[in-house]
Amino acid sequence: MDARFTDEQDEIRRTLRDLLDKRCGPQELRAAVDTPAGHDRALWTALAGHLGLPGLALPETCGGVGGTVTELALACEETGRALAPTPLLATAVLAAPLLLALGTGAQRAGLLPRIASGGLTAALAVPGPALATALALTGHDRRGQWAGGGRAGGVQARRAEGGWQVYGQVDQVLDGHSAELLLVAAHTGGFARSRVLLFLVRGDAPGLTRVRQTTLDATRPQGRIQLRDTPAELLGEEAADALAGLARLGDTAAACLAAEAVGAAARVLERTVEYVGQREQFGRPVGSFQAVKHRLADAYVQVQAARSAAYYAAWAAAAPAPGAETAGPLALAQALEALRRAAAEGVQLHGGIGFTWEHEAHLYFKRAAGDELLFGPVHRLRAQAADAAHVFEEAGT
Numbered sequence: 001m002d003a004r005f006t007d008e009q010d011e012i013r014r015t016l017r018d019l020l021d022k023r024c025g026p027q028e029l030r031a032a033v034d035t036p037a038g039h040d041r042a043l044w045t046a047l048a049g050h051l052g053l054p055g056l057a058l059p060e061t062c063g064g065v066g067g068t069v070t071e072l073a074l075a076c077e078e079t080g081r082a083l084a085p086t087p088l089l090a091t092a093v094l095a096a097p098l099l100l101a102l103g104t105g106a107q108r109a110g111l112l113p114r115i116a117s118g119g120l121t122a123a124l125a126v127p128g129p130a131l132a133t134a135l136a137l138t139g140h141d142r143r144g145q146w147a148g149g150g151r152a153g154g155v156q157a158r159r160a161e162g163g164w165q166v167y168g169q170v171d172q173v174l175d176g177h178s179a180e181l182l183l184v185a186a187h188t189g190g191f192a193r194s195r196v197l198l199f200l201v202r203g204d205a206p207g208l209t210r211v212r213q214t215t216l217d218a219t220r221p222q223g224r225i226q227l228r229d230t231p232a233e234l235l236g237e238e239a240a241d242a243l244a245g246l247a248r249l250g251d252t253a254a255a256c257l258a259a260e261a262v263g264a265a266a267r268v269l270e271r272t273v274e275y276v277g278q279r280e281q282f283g284r285p286v287g288s289f290q291a292v293k294h295r296l297a298d299a300y301v302q303v304q305a306a307r308s309a310a311y312y313a314a315w316a317a318a319a320p321a322p323g324a325e326t327a328g329p330l331a332l333a334q335a336l337e338a339l340r341r342a343a344a345e346g347v348q349l350h351g352g353i354g355f356t357w358e359h360e361a362h363l364y365f366k367r368a369a370g371d372e373l374l375f376g377p378v379h380r381l382r383a384q385a386a387d388a389a390h391v392f393e394e395a396g397t
Contacts, residue, residue: 013074020082026360032085037178038221039085048118054092055116063113069252073259073314080260081267083363085219087121090175093256095122095183102236102245123179125170125225127154135250137329138380157186157199166199166232170225177212177223198242199232217370251317254328257375258310261335265303265342268364272346299342306338326385333381340368
């Protein structure tokens with residue numbers, strides 16, 4: 001394994017950081033989250049048109065850049081650093097890989113070039129608070145009970161004249177209120193022989209109602225979608241294993257989320273170090289006190305370790321190797337812990353100003369808490385990795 005980044009990868013990071021520093025400062029960030037979409041559409045157009053961000057990990061035959069998960073994770077690290085509210089996670093990390101892996105030739109040709117160009121945003125709708133389970137990050141439900149289990153609730157799909165119809169409700173969909181295409185996980189086949197399939201639903205489809213939810217982390221907008229006999233198109237072939245596709249997606253999602261959390265943790269730690277070097281107490285900078293130095297040093301070590309784990313997870317997802325299947329969940333757990341630690345230190349060491357709504361410190365703290373609610377908790381991420389590696393199984397069993 002060559003751990004060095006290529007010149008192209010370094011250039012992606014530099015260019016993206018420069019753009020976000022200019023276009024996604026504190027004022028622009030607050031203005032973006034207050035829009036109905038929850039993100040700056042002009043910024044997304046720039047990220048897609050100038051940098052090709054949504055197509056980084058898509059092949060050139062689909063209009064993408066032809067990169068790997070590593071390039072996508074590096075981009076997520078920079079957007080996480082700025083807490084940039086963009087459709088990158090929902091569209092490029094969660095939806096596009098599923099379209100690429102499971103879609104028919106016609107679906108890939110019709111949708112992926114539009115995603116790569118930034119002209120189409122997409123979102124993955126998983127019923128209930130089960131996104132981490134569906135991605136096999138905090139458990140692996142081989143029957144897809146999280147999708148409704150064929151019973152009432154969740155989302156159900158049935159054949160209709162000329163295609164399929166879906167019925168149900170999903171309460172937590174990243175960018176679900178604004179995405180122009182929804183990938184909806186639904187049960188079909190009744191209770192006894194039910195199975196989970198993925199369906200494509202247009203954002204303007206009849207019977208679809210969407211509303212933006214009030215969330216803990218305003219920089220991570222979510223929507224509630226209601227489907228009432230809504231026309232849908234089956235993603236791929238009916239024989240495709242949607243559950244396995246979602247589980248494979250978990251490695252990519254975990255690596256990108258870990259890199260994003262590391263970017264946020266590094267940034268809030270940088271700002272805290274800068275602040276304690278300026279703020280004075282008892283006639284000397286707060287950062288000169290040994291206790292403060294120790295706390296920040298411990299946080300720095302934790303962030304750097306999490307960064308290494310995130311990079312390894314991205315490399316493992318791009319080039320799977322034996323024994324690397326637990327890299328994603330473990331890296332995500334480590335990154336979430338590092339972000340929570342760095343954000344908490346940031347709030348406290350900023351003193352009274354760190355607790356105010358006007359300062360940005362609380363946004364990083366909310367990102368840490370919100371991500372753990374969506375993709376954790378940390379102990380379950382580690383438990384799933386331990387189960388996947390058979391850590392606690394006795395020899396010979």
